[in-house]
Amino acid sequence: MFKRKFDLRYIFVFLFQIVCSVHASAQINTDRVMMMGRNALYYEDYVLSIQRFNMVISAKPYLHEPYFFRGLAKFYLEDFTGAEQDCSESLDRNPYVSDSYQLRGLCRVNLGDYDGAIADYRKVIEYEPKSRGSWHNLVLCYFEKKDYVGADSILDQMIRYWPRESENMTMKAQVAIQQGDTVRGLALVDSALVLDAFDAQAWTMRSMISLQRGQYAQAEGEIDKAILQRPRIAGNFVNRALARFHQNNLRGAMADYDQALEIEPRNYLGHFNRGLLRAQVGEDNAAIEDFNYVLSVEPDNMIALFNRALLLDQTGDYRAALRDITTVLDAYPDFLVGYQQRAAIRRKLGDTYGAERDEFRILKARTDARAGIKHKPSKTRKKSERDINHYASLVEADTNEPEREYASAYRGKVQDHQVDLKPQPLFVLSQHRQLSPTNRNIPYHRLLEQLNARAKWGLPVYLTNNEPTLENDKLQLHFAVITRLSTMLDSSSKPSTILYMARALSYYHVRDFEAASADLESAAALDAQDALIPFMQAQMYCRQVEAMSDDAGQLASQMGYSRALDELERVVRLVPNFAYAWYNIGNIYLAKHEHSKAYDAYTKALNIDPSFPDAYYNRGIASILDGQIQRALSDLSQAGEYGLYGAYNLIKRYSKEK
Numbered sequence: 001m002f003k004r005k006f007d008l009r010y011i012f013v014f015l016f017q018i019v020c021s022v023h024a025s026a027q028i029n030t031d032r033v034m035m036m037g038r039n040a041l042y043y044e045d046y047v048l049s050i051q052r053f054n055m056v057i058s059a060k061p062y063l064h065e066p067y068f069f070r071g072l073a074k075f076y077l078e079d080f081t082g083a084e085q086d087c088s089e090s091l092d093r094n095p096y097v098s099d100s101y102q103l104r105g106l107c108r109v110n111l112g113d114y115d116g117a118i119a120d121y122r123k124v125i126e127y128e129p130k131s132r133g134s135w136h137n138l139v140l141c142y143f144e145k146k147d148y149v150g151a152d153s154i155l156d157q158m159i160r161y162w163p164r165e166s167e168n169m170t171m172k173a174q175v176a177i178q179q180g181d182t183v184r185g186l187a188l189v190d191s192a193l194v195l196d197a198f199d200a201q202a203w204t205m206r207s208m209i210s211l212q213r214g215q216y217a218q219a220e221g222e223i224d225k226a227i228l229q230r231p232r233i234a235g236n237f238v239n240r241a242l243a244r245f246h247q248n249n250l251r252g253a254m255a256d257y258d259q260a261l262e263i264e265p266r267n268y269l270g271h272f273n274r275g276l277l278r279a280q281v282g283e284d285n286a287a288i289e290d291f292n293y294v295l296s297v298e299p300d301n302m303i304a305l306f307n308r309a310l311l312l313d314q315t316g317d318y319r320a321a322l323r324d325i326t327t328v329l330d331a332y333p334d335f336l337v338g339y340q341q342r343a344a345i346r347r348k349l350g351d352t353y354g355a356e357r358d359e360f361r362i363l364k365a366r367t368d369a370r371a372g373i374k375h376k377p378s379k380t381r382k383k384s385e386r387d388i389n390h391y392a393s394l395v396e397a398d399t400n401e402p403e404r405e406y407a408s409a410y411r412g413k414v415q416d417h418q419v420d421l422k423p424q425p426l427f428v429l430s431q432h433r434q435l436s437p438t439n440r441n442i443p444y445h446r447l448l449e450q451l452n453a454r455a456k457w458g459l460p461v462y463l464t465n466n467e468p469t470l471e472n473d474k475l476q477l478h479f480a481v482i483t484r485l486s487t488m489l490d491s492s493s494k495p496s497t498i499l500y501m502a503r504a505l506s507y508y509h510v511r512d513f514e515a516a517s518a519d520l521e522s523a524a525a526l527d528a529q530d531a532l533i534p535f536m537q538a539q540m541y542c543r544q545v546e547a548m549s550d551d552a553g554q555l556a557s558q559m560g561y562s563r564a565l566d567e568l569e570r571v572v573r574l575v576p577n578f579a580y581a582w583y584n585i586g587n588i589y590l591a592k593h594e595h596s597k598a599y600d601a602y603t604k605a606l607n608i609d610p611s612f613p614d615a616y617y618n619r620g621i622a623s624i625l626d627g628q629i630q631r632a633l634s635d636l637s638q639a640g641e642y643g644l645y646g647a648y649n650l651i652k653r654y655s656k657e658k
Helices: 008-042 046-059 065-076 080-093 098-110 114-127 132-144 148-161 166-178 182-195 200-212 216-229 234-246 250-263 268-280 284-297 302-314 318-331 336-348 352-368 446-455 472-491 497-509 513-526 532-547 554-574 579-591 595-608 613-625 629-641 646-657
Strands: 380-382 394-396 428-430 462-464
Touching: 008 046, 008 065, 046 065, 046 629, 065 080, 065 098, 065 629, 080 098, 080 629, 080 646, 098 114, 098 132, 114 132, 132 148, 132 166, 148 166, 166 182, 166 200, 182 200, 200 216, 200 234, 216 234, 234 250, 234 268, 250 268, 268 284, 268 302, 284 302, 302 318, 302 336, 318 336, 336 352, 428 497, 428 532, 446 497, 446 532, 472 497, 497 513, 497 532, 513 532, 532 554, 532 579, 554 579, 579 595, 579 613, 595 613, 613 629, 613 646, 629 646
Parallel strands: 380 394
Antiparallel strands: 428 462
């Protein structure tokens, strides 16, 4: 019989073609996902773009581009630590891409690492000598380091490249002014205006010099020209308001403060000074609103508090005025004007004895005072000056440096959605769950799979920390299940653990935690080796603590948490790799304010599952509460990367406290 002999060469060729086709398919899919990520980035859907780049990185970790673009998305979200790390990963894979150095430089600027940023910008300039934005940012980094000689040297090089750019002269003028050479600074500003008569920054700097010299009319005209070119800079309106105030143009000054606050609603100087001006023209209630804002930012600002007290007195709210002025006098017990005002308020309230005590205090102080020179308060004061006697003086910025803008078009949105500093919830066993559109982490453990295989009950059981509020029809379903299971347990001569666990779960859903706990005790008596029984029992104890009213007592809460910890420790003894049990242990320690123990428990969960977003998030919170801000930012960055975008708001808020 003829037997065909296969040529192995053809087999190898055939296999090679299959491998190539699979590789080509993977290449197409990866490219498509990469494009989807870049599209999401363009449309400012940063969280979704991070997820897409994660997929590319998981498939092809050797590519530099997905790390760069993921870093860019994190930069938009103001996660500068995470963005810097991604840029470094990108540069490890391809050290010749100037965009990665550019972005990392901006990240380092925002992190205060100016030496690192200088190194990055110098690298960009090495590859792209005419990268004007990099030269510009390099100068600003030297400014931040107060290395004005270094900044001046860089500017000399920039002038050789771009001799007709007025901005270079303006920045050199800033260097001269910072070194105390106002004459040279003014000459350089004038040189900048010769190159470009419409340079807004040059006009702003010229107006600041005029303000310092008391040339208020000239300063106003110069600021007018700056505003004409750049009408959305709040600082220009604040400066023009000061120039107008010194010329007794109060209405014009108030209009400028209104404009500044429209552009920048949180401008401190705008609110404080507008409050003073409103008080001078009789708009007392509006002035109180301004001082309310100032005190919300600086609750210990006694000057603002005294001004509010005067306004409350004017509007007839004597008790509130008395409260504010007493707080001021507690802080400044020698403030005689304060005692005089309080005496008048006490008389209005009918407290003659209190008023006379204040008036006697004033009389005694004046009698005891020795002859001396009495200084008249100036019309303005620096923001850092807190002399209560200057309570009626308008506030100026401590420095006259113009606002510095790094060359960048990057922005972010998700981080502006305010979130509370509270941990992600416990993971529980439940037959109902809500899936997050961003957090794609699906909790899983083999114990859960085994439970669902054994139980065969109508609804599957999930591990979740995002349970929905149950509608009435679903609650009625669980009441029916309880009735059916009760009948089965009563009629069974040998009830199983599954029946007790199933009924406990339905009791849990109808919020009868005590009955659920009793069923779990019965289940544990039948099977002491099933780790999900103590896991569920801990769940019940924690829910009971959460359901307690405030007057239930601290002791009861501590007992509930202690019982839950005992149950979870039993779980991890039985199944050491159950990450969700370690996570719940961390949550309980966090609730007990034992932050270090919580951190350690979350770390154990992450050692088991390094892509556990909720554990990163909560470990970040534990670090914040423990005062370890830098450590927290790294964990929150990981949480945000995995889809818990609330982490970016925390990063934005707490990165300022490093």
